[in-house]
Amino acid sequence: MTTDWQIPLVVAISLVAFTGCSTRSISQTSDRVAVETTEIKSALIDAPSIDAASILVEIIDNNLVLSGFVDSEQSRAEALNIADRVSDLVVVDKLKVK
Numbered sequence: 001m002t003t004d005w006q007i008p009l010v011v012a013i014s015l016v017a018f019t020g021c022s023t024r025s026i027s028q029t030s031d032r033v034a035v036e037t038t039e040i041k042s043a044l045i046d047a048p049s050i051d052a053a054s055i056l057v058e059i060i061d062n063n064l065v066l067s068g069f070v071d072s073e074q075s076r077a078e079a080l081n082i083a084d085r086v087s088d089l090v091v092v093d094k095l096k097v098k
Contacts (some may be wrong), residue, residue, distance in 0.1 A: 067094035
């Protein structure tokens, strides 16, 4: 036989357990996204012919999205090549030539 306080206690413990799991998963995903975008941005910064400050690197729906502006088609191709080399994700090109 259960007492009046046992059911709310079980519910509370279950909520805390499930909330902790989902928060950890979100945190790990956020960390992975931050690491990956930072690695790509660093590689773009290291490329002398690319103005990395004009390129935004994001991961959206498990795709790597490069957006912003580049000086030439050659810079665009180089930025996409770098992103493809550094990341295993599908690279989406939203770069515009100035």
